[in-house]
Amino acid sequence: MQIYLPIADLPVNVFLVLGMGLAVGYISGMFGIGGGFLMTPLLIFIGISPAVAVATVSSHIAASSFTGAISYWRKRALDIALAMMLLSAGIVGTATGVWLFTELRALDQLDLMIGLSYVTLLTIVGGMMIYESVRAVMRTRRGMPATLRRPGSHTWLHGLPFKLRFKRSKIYVSAIPVWAIGFVIGFVGAIMGIGGGFLLVPMLIYFLRVPTATVIGTSMVLTLITMASATVMHAATNHLVDAVLALILMIGGVIGAQFGARTGQKMRGERLRLLLGLLVFAVGLRFAYALVVQPDDLFSLRYVRGG
Amino acid sequence: MMRRLAITLAFIVVACGTEPATAERLVVSLSNHRVAVTSNFVGEELVLFGTIEPNPITSPLRPPYDLVITVTGPRQTLRTRRKQRMLGIWVNVDSREFVSVPSYLAVLSNRPVSNIANQDTLRRLQVGLDNFLLPQRIGADVADTVRDDPFRRAFVRLQTQQGLYRESGTAVTFLTPTVFRAAIPMPAAVPTGSYGINVELFAGGILVARTNSALEVIKTGFEQYVADAARDHGLLYGMATALMALLIGWFASVVFARD
Numbered sequence A: 001m002q003i004y005l006p007i008a009d010l011p012v013n014v015f016l017v018l019g020m021g022l023a024v025g026y027i028s029g030m031f032g033i034g035g036g037f038l039m040t041p042l043l044i045f046i047g048i049s050p051a052v053a054v055a056t057v058s059s060h061i062a063a064s065s066f067t068g069a070i071s072y073w074r075k076r077a078l079d080i081a082l083a084m085m086l087l088s089a090g091i092v093g094t095a096t097g098v099w100l101f102t103e104l105r106a107l108d109q110l111d112l113m114i115g116l117s118y119v120t121l122l123t124i125v126g127g128m129m130i131y132e133s134v135r136a137v138m139r140t141r142r143g144m145p146a147t148l149r150r151p152g153s154h155t156w157l158h159g160l161p162f163k164l165r166f167k168r169s170k171i172y173v174s175a176i177p178v179w180a181i182g183f184v185i186g187f188v189g190a191i192m193g194i195g196g197g198f199l200l201v202p203m204l205i206y207f208l209r210v211p212t213a214t215v216i217g218t219s220m221v222l223t224l225i226t227m228a229s230a231t232v233m234h235a236a237t238n239h240l241v242d243a244v245l246a247l248i249l250m251i252g253g254v255i256g257a258q259f260g261a262r263t264g265q266k267m268r269g270e271r272l273r274l275l276l277g278l279l280v281f282a283v284g285l286r287f288a289y290a291l292v293v294q295p296d297d298l299f300s301l302r303y304v305r306g307g
Numbered sequence B: 001m002m003r004r005l006a007i008t009l010a011f012i013v014v015a016c017g018t019e020p021a022t023a024e025r026l027v028v029s030l031s032n033h034r035v036a037v038t039s040n041f042v043g044e045e046l047v048l049f050g051t052i053e054p055n056p057i058t059s060p061l062r063p064p065y066d067l068v069i070t071v072t073g074p075r076q077t078l079r080t081r082r083k084q085r086m087l088g089i090w091v092n093v094d095s096r097e098f099v100s101v102p103s104y105l106a107v108l109s110n111r112p113v114s115n116i117a118n119q120d121t122l123r124r125l126q127v128g129l130d131n132f133l134l135p136q137r138i139g140a141d142v143a144d145t146v147r148d149d150p151f152r153r154a155f156v157r158l159q160t161q162q163g164l165y166r167e168s169g170t171a172v173t174f175l176t177p178t179v180f181r182a183a184i185p186m187p188a189a190v191p192t193g194s195y196g197i198n199v200e201l202f203a204g205g206i207l208v209a210r211t212n213s214a215l216e217v218i219k220t221g222f223e224q225y226v227a228d229a230a231r232d233h234g235l236l237y238g239m240a241t242a243l244m245a246l247l248i249g250w251f252a253s254v255v256f257a258r259d
Helices: A014-031 A036-045 A050-074 A080-106 A110-141 A175-192 A197-208 A212-237 A243-266 A269-292 B002-017 B119-125 B150-161 B221-232 B234-257
Strands: A002-005 A010-013 A163-166 A171-174 A299-306 B024-030 B034-037 B044-054 B065-072 B075-086 B089-102 B105-109 B136-138 B141-143 B165-168 B172-176 B179-186 B193-203 B206-219
Touching (some): A002 A243, A014 A036, A014 A050, A036 A050, A036 A269, A050 A243, A050 B234, A080 A175, A080 A212, A110 A175, A110 A197, A110 B089, A163 A175, A175 A197, A175 A212, A197 A212, A197 A269, A212 A269, A212 B234, A243 B221, A269 B089, A299 B150, B024 B193, B024 B206, B044 B065, B044 B206, B065 B172, B065 B179, B089 B150, B105 B179, B150 B165, B206 B221
Parallel strands (some): B034 B206
Antiparallel strands (some): A002 A010, A163 A171, A299 B075, B024 B044, B044 B179, B075 B089, B089 B136, B136 B141, B193 B206
């Protein structure tokens, strides 16, 4: 069944888009990520212009992460205090990112910059996650606890001043790394057109030692707020949010996220991290492949303006 | 601005210079002057019927005739970019801007245009994809290039792949020597706006008559409403979309919480 999208200006198959929403929603619910780094390339692949894809995906992520956040809230598996702390720095990061985005676009090399940042960030983060989680899986195989909570696991980050206690996550850390992480997520999200959940989750785990139990719910709260405001900003400035496309993606996304969240909570933390690491790494490789292999067509068209 | 004016003037001069002899008159009728893009729009085919009438009524007709129909969509400016390998990765190194070119361009005829008239005539009348004026911004100038220019060829090829540019030597059928029928394909991704239809009649390689028609591609109903809202009330539209996201997210969690 075909339906015409009013802003994207092209017809798409409803069931294809619904299926994409379901699949990405499932993954996002399972890992507590927005899924923007998967959904945006998928939409571009079916012919939607990158600008419309990025703008519309933000509203889809908002819906998915809201339903995910509610389900984690019911299980008391999120840390509102930590999320608000991250958000305060995230807003500053987003504003900085939007400014740099505009500067890069003027140089006409934005596509390349986005491609390179995807490759660098995704392969490094994915690689680190795979390495860490494989070691954790091996440890459990040998009958040892998966995560070692020994005094040495406290890094120099824990020696910084302005210490805050986050009761729900049972951590006691300096505000400086929390703000730094919030800033980086907001900044990278604006540059790459992603929510940044797949970066936030490992950062919270590795740098702040947030327990796996609360990390996903907390990440979802942050993603929800940033993506809902991104939707409003995109609509107000660029007029590129396609509400019809967003609606189809959302319906698929929220259903998928429900099932994903259940699967995610049944799985062991290190297994979950290994899977997410593999996924992130694979997407990174896909972007690297696109940069290195000779494209089918050396020429491409870009719409400049009407008239 | 001056350049655009110069191009327009050049058009007028060409048009006046080739005002055909008036022994024939074209009468055409389009099946539909308004293509409505609705939620289930997957493309459409318009039909143009026409006859060749003697003008004045006593003058003799001189078949066989050839007919070329050129349909042009609303103008837009596009950039064609070329990639090249640099330090192992493929990078856009070069680009050309095509200024105010048709977003849709169909050249439909009863046989390949190269068989209808000689190259000079076709070039002067801008008949055929190869001869249509596609101005590029080259440095400070705006001008069309030779048709073998790699950017021009790539531009036409990419637009053809999208179904937006086409040249067909079989789209016009003569039902009798003076009655013809043409199929104008409108792909699903057709841009909205006003379209011009230019019908040109050739006899023995010479342009003998021409006429114009027009059609309009518009969004209707719900599509139009959404597009208007997004453009005119961006902030409200964005807040409504965000609210819709929250409602759907909440609704899903309520539905799924029961079991």
